[in-house]
Amino acid sequence: MSQDSLPAISGPPQFALRARNKPESDTWFTVGQAWEFQVDGGPAYQLRVTMTPVNWDGELLLMPIPGQEKDHAYGQASAEAEGNR
Numbered sequence: 812m813s814q815d816s817l818p819a820i821s822g823p824p825q826f827a828l829r830a831r832n833k834p835e836s837d838t839w840f841t842v843g844q845a846w847e848f849q850v851d852g853g854p855a856y857q858l859r860v861t862m863t864p865v866n867w868d869g870e871l872l873l874m875p876i877p878g879q880e881k882d883h884a885y886g887q888a889s890a891e892a893e894g895n896r
Contacts, residue, residue: 818848820857826873828858833866840864845873 824844832838843860856873 817857820846820859822846824859824876826856827876828860829872829874830864830867831870832864834868839872842871844876 825847826845827841828843828845829839830842832840842862842864843858845856845858847854847856849855858873
């Protein structure tokens with residue numbers, strides 16, 4: 812897949828990117844978001860990292876955002892919003 816063929820990000824993110832504030836800490840911060848889309852019949856994820864903790868060890872968690880449907884189709888929210896205008 813080339814970078815030119817990546818889908819445009821639209822709609823609310825389906826996942827939160829979480830990182831520890833320092834190695835071995837039990838405290839995790841949201842550092843970005845992710846959107847799921849389909850590539851060759853399987854899931855792929857587009858990530859947007861908005862910050863990194865100073866002492867970050869490189870470990871990330873990709874976690875569903877509470878209240879978002881698990882099977883939410885990529886771009887579905889923006890398509891519905893366009894239809895409601």
